[in-house]
Amino acid sequence: MPAPFRIYNSLSRNVEDFEPLRPGHVGLYVCGMTVYDDCHVGHARAMVVFDAFVRYLRYRAWDVTFVRNFTDVDDKIIARASEAGVEPLAWAQRYIDRFHEDMSSLGLLQPSVEPRVSTSMESIQALIGRLVADDHAYEADGNVWFDVASFSEYGKLSGRDEEGLSNPDSFGGKRSPRDFALWKAVKPGEPSWESPWGPGRPGWHIECSAMAHETLGATFDIHGGGLDLVFPHHENEIAQSECGNHAHYAKIWMHNGLLVVPGGRKMGKSEGNMFAIRDAMTRFPAEAIRLYQLQNHYRSPLLWLGNESLTDALAKLARLYDAREVAESFGGQQDADEVASALGDDAAAVLELGRSFVERMHAALDDDFNTSLALGHAFELARAINRFATHKKARKRGGPIVAPALAGLQVLSEALGLLSLTTEAFQDEVKAKRLGALGLDAAAVEAKIAERTAARQAKDWSASDAIRDELSGWGVEVRDTAAGTEWRLRLSDGDA
RNA sequence: GGCGGCAUACCCAAGUGGUUAAGGGAGAGGUUUGCAAAACCUCCACUCCCCGGUUCGAAUCCGGGUGCCGCCUCCA
Numbered sequence: 001m002p003a004p005f006r007i008y009n010s011l012s013r014n015v016e017d018f019e020p021l022r023p024g025h026v027g028l029y030v031c032g033m034t035v036y037d038d039c040h041v042g043h044a045r046a047m048v049v050f051d052a053f054v055r056y057l058r059y060r061a062w063d064v065t066f067v068r069n070f071t072d073v074d075d076k077i078i079a080r081a082s083e084a085g086v087e088p089l090a091w092a093q094r095y096i097d098r099f100h101e102d103m104s105s106l107g108l109l110q111p112s113v114e115p116r117v118s119t120s121m122e123s124i125q126a127l128i129g130r131l132v133a134d135d136h137a138y139e140a141d142g143n144v145w146f147d148v149a150s151f152s153e154y155g156k157l158s159g160r161d162e163e164g165l166s167n168p169d170s171f172g173g174k175r176s177p178r179d180f181a182l183w184k185a186v187k188p189g190e191p192s193w194e195s196p197w198g199p200g201r202p203g204w205h206i207e208c209s210a211m212a213h214e215t216l217g218a219t220f221d222i223h224g225g226g227l228d229l230v231f232p233h234h235e236n237e238i239a240q241s242e243c244g245n246h247a248h249y250a251k252i253w254m255h256n257g258l259l260v261v262p263g264g265r266k267m268g269k270s271e272g273n274m275f276a277i278r279d280a281m282t283r284f285p286a287e288a289i290r291l292y293q294l295q296n297h298y299r300s301p302l303l304w305l306g307n308e309s310l311t312d313a314l315a316k317l318a319r320l321y322d323a324r325e326v327a328e329s330f331g332g333q334q335d336a337d338e339v340a341s342a343l344g345d346d347a348a349a350v351l352e353l354g355r356s357f358v359e360r361m362h363a364a365l366d367d368d369f370n371t372s373l374a375l376g377h378a379f380e381l382a383r384a385i386n387r388f389a390t391h392k393k394a395r396k397r398g399g400p401i402v403a404p405a406l407a408g409l410q411v412l413s414e415a416l417g418l419l420s421l422t423t424e425a426f427q428d429e430v431k432a433k434r435l436g437a438l439g440l441d442a443a444a445v446e447a448k449i450a451e452r453t454a455a456r457q458a459k460d461w462s463a464s465d466a467i468r469d470e471l472s473g474w475g476v477e478v479r480d481t482a483a484g485t486e487w488r489l490r491l492s493d494g495d496a
Numbered sequence: 497g498g499c500g501g502c503a504u505a506c507c508c509a510a511g512u513g514g515u516u517a518a519g520g521g522a523g524a525g526g527u528u529u530g531c532a533a534a535a536c537c538u539c540c541a542c543u544c545c546c547c548g549g550u551u552c553g554a555a556u557c558c559g560g561g562u563g564c565c566g567c568c569u570c571c572a
Contacts, residue, residue, distance in 0.1 A: 013500090031572070039572090046572035076570065160499050160568075204570085226572030230500080233571085256572070257501090260565070267572095295520080296509060301502075301565065312508075316520060322534075364510090373510050376519035383519090383536090390528085390536050461530060468532070479533050488533085 002061040005366040007222070008299060010230065010253035011157055015368050020221055021251070026057055026064045027216040029250070031208060031225035031233070032114070034071040035095035036080045039102045040274035041289070041304060042259040042267035046226050048293040049256045051108040053224075056365050056415040067215045068111040069208060070096055072118050073201050078190055088191050089118055102277045107286045107417055115211040117202060121193050124202045124210040127244045128182045128195075136243040140173035142185030142198040148178040151239045157253060158231035180236055182206045205236035212237075213245060223250035227258055227299075257301045267304055280310060283437045285429045287418055288314040294371040294416060314430070316379070317418070320409075323382035325423040326389045327406050330398035339400050343393055347401050350384045354405030357381055361411045371416065378412060381405055427488070434489040438475045445476055445487060452478070453485055 002024050008015045020026060030050045033039060039047070054066045072092035081091035096116075103110075117124070128144055131137035136150045148154050174181075181203035186192035192199040202210075212220065218241070225234065234253065241249040259267045267274055280289055292313035296302055303309070332339065340348040357377065364373040385402055388394050394401075413420035421429070435442060448471055455463040468478055471487070479486045 010500095033572080034570080043572045049572090074570090155499095158499070158567075224572095227501085227566065228571055229567095231567055232569095258566070258572070299501090300509090303508075305507095309508090312521060319520080326535085370510075372508095373518075376510060379519050386535055387537090456530090459530080465531065472532095477533055480529080480531095481534085486534095 002057075002063075003362065003366060005057075005060070006368055007252060007254060008368050009251075010255050011250075016252065018221075018252070020062075021219060024061075024063055026062045026222065027220035028054065028064060028066050028222045028224060029208070029212045029216055029220060030066070030068045030111075030223075031229055032068040032070050033095075033099055034074050034076060035092045035099060036074065036077040037095065038276045038278060039099050040267060040276050041280060042274065044102075044106065044277050044289060045259050045293050045302060046224075046256050047103060047108055048106070048290055049298045050224050052290070052294055052371065052416050053254075053298075053369055054109060055417055056369070059411070059415040060362070060366075065113070065216060066109070066111045067113045067115065067212065069211050070099075070114060070116045071204075071207060072096065072116045073191065073207075074117075074204070082189070092118075098278075102281070105281050105286060106277065106289060107420070113215045115215060117207045117211075120207065120211050120214065121202075123214040124206055125183075125195050127210045127213065127240065128197075128202075128206060130244045131182065131240065134243065136240075137182055138175070139197050142200060143173070143181060144183035144197050145174045145179040146182050146236070146240060146243075148176060148180070148239065151243050153242070154178075154239050155235065157238055158235045160231060160235075180205065180232065182240070205233055206240055208233070209237045209241040209244065209249075212250075213241065218245035218247035218249075220250055222252045222254055224254040224256070227255040230255060256298050259304045260301045261304050275304070275306065281433075283307070283433050284310045284314055285317070285426065285433060287420070287426070288317050290417055291317050291375075294418070295375055296372050298369055298371065317426075318430075320378060320382055320412075320419055321423045321426050323385045324406065324409055324419060327385045327398075327402040330389075330395055330402055332397035332399040332401075334397065334400055336400035336403065339397055343388075343391060343397065343401070346384070346388045346391060347394070347398065350381075350388045350405055351401050353381050353384045354402060354408055357405060357408030358411055361408070361415070365415065374416070378409070381408070431489060438489065440474055440476070445471070445474070448476075449478065449485055449487055456480075456485075 005018050006015050007018050018026075028050070030046070033043060050066075050068075054064050057064050070092070072089060077092050078088045081088040084091065128137065131146065132139065132144065135147070137144050137146050139145075183195060183197055183206075184200050184203055185197075186199040186201070190201065192201055212223070223234070223237075238249050241247075261267055277289070288310050292309055293302070295313065295316070336351055340351045360377050361374050364370045364377065367373075385405060388398060388401065391398075409419060412418045431442065435445075448467055452464050452467040452471075455467065471478060472490075475490045477488050477490050479488060
């Protein structure tokens, strides 16, 4: 039996015990991208949050069908493509490819299914057909409109009543300002598909209803997306789906909070403050971006301070990696409890913390996916490890003491996609990305380090210190350890 | 204007009725180090936007106020 969990449902405005429609299975539909431009850090929030959520559910033995769509037929795509003199679908394909590159470099899972509007025309038209047949929709001048008045529950998700529900689409004879387009009659120069109502293309909302129905059925477990989609998009999805399928739509609506910039505005293409994932990825490791996104609760707004945010996340990530590496270096074969009683309170503390770690992580994540609390537990464990590591005998005998902690930290990689690399691979990625940003190359740094090592061996401290100061000026920090001199790139300040 | 949400230290942030209000970052002092870095230790909110109320007891519930944000137009 998969583990039970609780999740906030935007529809009921309450945290609810999750009850699957099918035992052991979760059907999840997440609104994906309209592919007319590159994915920015704000989009990454939704992508990372749901990626981590899916990972966690699978880790907890749920069988998850994860659907995330592409909107590849849309006004903005047509407009951009036309400016560029490219076919709209080719333009969309270009950004689908780039999206896939971005997701892959961020280390995100592929959804189980990635339906597209352009290849879902049959199910879209079938759903519109059912709505027309049942008088939930009507045709006018080659457009098909959803008749909002025909659905008494309209507004139940967004909490709006009639006054707040006017829809601005105004072309082609709709009956009420609240009605919205299911099918838009073709206009010159636009892509179109044949339909019973004449050539045209789908309205914005119908696609998700149709694709969710096609991939998950009329009723499914969880529908996710950004908080900004609640109205009108998700409200309209409910109306179309419940009227067209004569069934309740998603049981749970899960909305992620938005990224906001210091002025307080959310990040958005229309706000002119977007920061592309691929730009962030040239300077920071993927996991720093993940940690940044997961460090507060998924429903809260998250402040974006540019490089400062990622530098902060990178420092935190390095702390976790370092602590894990320290623990991995411990040896010893004795019984853990015997070692603990021999080595004292700090040993006993890590042992205890390690043993309860997984349980506490599960408790945090089962409670409305509280990644912030979960990460808090991880830092607490890291400190306990480091504290224990200050004891002289820890390295030789501490292995059994930190074994439960190390096993527990696996949760982070399996469930959240963090700490999934070796420390060395992680540091290599940091170096590879940040050397470029600092305008350095590794060979030059290594040469200086070798020079300094020679000076140190000669106990020529002033020469050694001069070299260290020079490296420091470059943004390189040296770390003299028992095993030799390591170097790292400074995380703070001087960011290119 | 309507609907929804948020307000916890210098910054990020957990906690939503009951031990000393998690955790991280920054800062100060100390230990360690050839000197550093990292790490560790100590300090850093008698208090949770404000005012009332409920309660034996509230950051947590209720009412009012203030501020901020999202949506109402495309939006993760």
